[in-house]
Amino acid sequence: MIKQIGLFGFGCVAQGFYEGLLQNPQFGVSIKKICVKSDSKKRNAPQALFTTSDLDILEDPEIDVIIELIDDAAAALHIARYSLKNNIPVISANKKMIAENLAELVVLQQQYETPMLYEGAVAGSIPILQNLAQFFSHQKISLVRGILNGSTNYMLTKMKNQHISFAQALKEAQGLGFAETDPTLDVKGLDATYKSIILAFHAFGEIVSVNDVEIVGIDKLTSALLLQGRRTGKKIKLITEISKSTGILKITVKPELIGEQDSLYAIDYEYNAIEVSGNLSGTQTYVGKGAGSLPTGSAILNDLYLLLNNFQYSHQKQSALKKTA
Numbered sequence: 363m364i365k366q367i368g369l370f371g372f373g374c375v376a377q378g379f380y381e382g383l384l385q386n387p388q389f390g391v392s393i394k395k396i397c398v399k400s401d402s403k404k405r406n407a408p409q410a411l412f413t414t415s416d417l418d419i420l421e422d423p424e425i426d427v428i429i430e431l432i433d434d435a436a437a438a439l440h441i442a443r444y445s446l447k448n449n450i451p452v453i454s455a456n457k458k459m460i461a462e463n464l465a466e467l468v469v470l471q472q473q474y475e476t477p478m479l480y481e482g483a484v485a486g487s488i489p490i491l492q493n494l495a496q497f498f499s500h501q502k503i504s505l506v507r508g509i510l511n512g513s514t515n516y517m518l519t520k521m522k523n524q525h526i527s528f529a530q531a532l533k534e535a536q537g538l539g540f541a542e543t544d545p546t547l548d549v550k551g552l553d554a555t556y557k558s559i560i561l562a563f564h565a566f567g568e569i570v571s572v573n574d575v576e577i578v579g580i581d582k583l584t585s586a587l588l589l590q591g592r593r594t595g596k597k598i599k600l601i602t603e604i605s606k607s608t609g610i611l612k613i614t615v616k617p618e619l620i621g622e623q624d625s626l627y628a629i630d631y632e633y634n635a636i637e638v639s640g641n642l643s644g645t646q647t648y649v650g651k652g653a654g655s656l657p658t659g660s661a662i663l664n665d666l667y668l669l670l671n672n673f674q675y676s677h678q679k680q681s682a683l684k685k686t687a
């Protein structure tokens with residue numbers, strides 16, 4: 363029975379989650395401690411909740427779920443490992459940490475029979491991992507395609523609509539909390555790559571590394587592409603494509619010119635969209651806010667709701683692949 367939360371971080375996403383939890387007292391769960399980095403910041407929550415010592419959470423036997431929302435991938439991995447090894451369910455939104463350590467995290471979940479959920483790590487508010495785990499678990503997927511990075515989509519939209527510079531658009535995205543703490547992860551396409559690795563695992567059961575992905579960031583936008591976009595009325599979008607044909611998984615993340623007939627054309631600002639093509643359902647497109655405090659906080663809140671209802675990722679596709687290998 364989950365009753366008390368140990369929360370790591372109280373930045374953009376954690377504050378969105380905190381607000382969502384306050385709006386849902388029926389969950390019957392409260393935050394026991396919040397571990398942050400600095401003890402001098404003013405916080406929008408009771409001061410008594412805060413600590414700067416991770417042990418105040420990790421060694422508290424009354425804490426029965428850990429929610430990790432920090433921007434430090436190494437520390438986040440330590441927290442996730444500790445939680446799973448001590449049979450404490452864990453929720454995370456740290457796509458870099460998850461994508462780079464998927465194999466270990468899956469083994470730990472199985473070995474310690476303890477769930478880890480991370481919907482907030484992929485496409486903010488869109489419940490794509492839950493849908494892949496449930497609705498698509500019994501379908502063969504051929505393609506997952508989408509816009510997975512809210513800050514670069516915001517930048518590209520602003521650059522097109524208001525003719526502002528790359529640097530100015532980045533500054534605005536950072537000011538609104540859409541950009542990662544290190545914005546090079548966004549503009550170099552790495553943030554979308556981490557998300558694509560997580561999606562590839564949940565859609566196709568395969569674990570790949572960053573080196574297996576063909577990546578071109580929006581920092582490599584050529585003036586020729588920008589000019590072509592202006593001339594043709596097409597939009598430049600950072601498109602992620604994960605496909606599998608003749609047994610080969612292929613992932614690309616790159617800026618592409620897309621026209622009005624493309625279902626991703628209308629996806630502007632911080633919105634994300636993901637198309638999933640299943641052999642029974644055909645293609646479905648999910649659209650929602652891909653970044654920001656409350657939207658990402660809503661995904662964390664839903665992960666908590668799922669844990670309260672004993673949900674866990676089944677890793678069914680991975681097992682199926684192993685059996686047929």
Ligand SMILES: NC(=O)c1ccc[n+]([C@@H]2O[C@H](COP(=O)([O-])OP(=O)(O)OC[C@H]3O[C@@H](n4cnc5c(N)ncnc54)[C@H](OP(=O)(O)O)[C@@H]3O)[C@@H](O)[C@H]2O)c1
Pocket residue numbers: 370371372373374375376397398399400401403431432433434437455456457458482483484486539540541542543652653654655658
């Ligand atoms: N922002 C988004 O829209 C978004 C969307 C999806 C996923 N994410 C992911 O969500 C996570 C959090 O992102 P964010 O935007 O909320 O970051 P953020 O606003 O920069 O906040 C980071 C928080 O982590 C705390 N922190 C950093 N290192 C710590 C450590 N070692 N121990 C304890 N606390 C530590 C910071 O403490 P102080 O407050 O003391 O500095 C701060 O409260 C990241 O993994 C990010 O990739 C973000």
